[in-house]
Amino acid sequence: LYTGYLGLIVDNSELDARPFSLTGQDTPKPPYDHLQGVLAFGGPIKIPHLIRNGPIFFVNYQWTRNRNDSNATGLMPTVAERNGDFVQALNPLGQPVLINPATGAPISGNTIPQSLISPQAQALLRFYPFPNFAGGTQYNYQIPIVSNMHQDSLQTRLFKTLNRKNQIAFMFALQSTRSDTPNLFEFLDTTKTLGLNFNANWRHSFTPRWFTNIGYQFSRLATRLTPYFENRVNVSGDADITGNNQEPVNWGPPSLNFASGISGLTDGLPSNTRNQTSGVSMDNLWSHNGHNLSFGGDFRRQEFNILSQQDPRGAFTFTG
Numbered sequence: 645l646y647t648g649y650l651g652l653i654v655d656n657s658e659l660d661a662r663p664f665s666l667t668g669q670d671t672p673k674p675p676y677d678h679l680q681g682v683l684a685f686g687g688p689i690k691i692p693h694l695i696r697n698g699p700i701f702f703v704n705y706q707w708t709r710n711r712n713d714s715n716a717t718g719l720m721p722t723v724a725e726r727n728g729d730f731v732q733a734l735n736p737l738g739q740p741v742l743i744n745p746a747t748g749a750p751i752s753g754n755t756i757p758q759s760l761i762s763p764q765a766q767a768l769l770r771f772y773p774f775p776n777f778a779g780g781t782q783y784n785y786q787i788p789i790v791s792n793m794h795q796d797s798l799q800t801r802l803f804k805t806l807n808r809k810n811q812i813a814f815m816f817a818l819q820s821t822r823s824d825t826p827n828l829f830e831f832l833d834t835t836k837t838l839g840l841n842f843n844a845n846w847r848h849s850f851t852p853r854w855f856t857n858i859g860y861q862f863s864r865l866a867t868r869l870t871p872y873f874e875n876r877v878n879v880s881g882d883a884d885i886t887g888n889n890q891e892p893v894n895w896g897p898p899s900l901n902f903a904s905g906i907s908g909l910t911d912g913l914p915s916n917t918r919n920q921t922s923g924v925s926m927d928n929l930w931s932h933n934g935h936n937l938s939f940g941g942d943f944r945r946q947e948f949n950i951l952s953q954q955d956p957r958g959a960f961t962f963t964g
Contacts, residue, residue, distance in 0.1 A: 646687030699804035728756035
């Protein structure tokens with residue numbers, strides 16, 4: 645009368661190889677683990693002296709708890725470059741390479757005077773970590789990062805034959821996902837997703853050759869992405885950078901892009917999306933003299949609610 649099962653998958657990093665290192669550096673392997681499970685049960689609903697022949701039900705629950713590791717690599721400004729000294733970086737022979745943008749004249753010694761370094765640049769420089777090994781021209785920084793993903797899923801079904809002419813069925817499903825995403829600069833962004841789905845159907849047979857299905861459907865999907873700096877630190881405001889959106893939801897650094905290969909400073913963008921659909925439907929099937937005729941219709945209302953901006957913090961691109 646009743647069926648059910650329980651499943652469990654466990655995996656960890658004890659016997660696995662460490663993530664591949666693009667730089668060849670001996671980066672420590674962060675511990676990670678995977679846990680997946682499923683629990684299902686179904687059968688008729690019976691309560692002595694109250695419900696003798698109840699509906700048939702089925703419940704399925706799945707859960708996932710994953711921690712995944714990887715290596716993040718990049719090119720960071722050296723100690724000399726932080727102080728404006730680009731002798732080794734640009735021209736080991738000491739010939740003039742840097743140009744003063746205000747005068748068009750070469751900068752003596754390829755060393756930028758502190759008076760020419762803007763306070764905005766100095767404020768954003770503090771988000772760059774120091775190199776942790778002496779590398780080539782592509783990489784001088786590597787760290788292990790771990791991202792987490794938690795997911796819960798529930799599916800339920802209920803079916804009941806009322807009599808020879810009527811049947812009803814219900815279905816409800818839910819899925820919740822929570823994940824976090826660290827990056828090279830150790831900014832931790834989070835994402836939350838919640839999905840709901842509900843269906844209800846009634847089947848009525850007028851005759852053995854003519855029946856009708858009437859249904860109701862509802863679905864909703866909400867996704868919320870929260871960047872690391874949201875409601876935390878007004879990076880642009882503190883650095884005296886103006887012209888971009890500095891509402892608390894959009895706090896964070898502007899994007900920095902460098903043609904020289906220096907890792908670009910970036911963080912995720914906030915967004916809040918809620919999409920919802922509800923509808924009713926009816927379909928009929930009539931079988932007559934060897935012919936089948938189907939007809940019906942449905943009405944749906946769809947809502948798309950998106951709150952986001954394409955580039956609220958702005959960007960600086962340095963081509964050299």
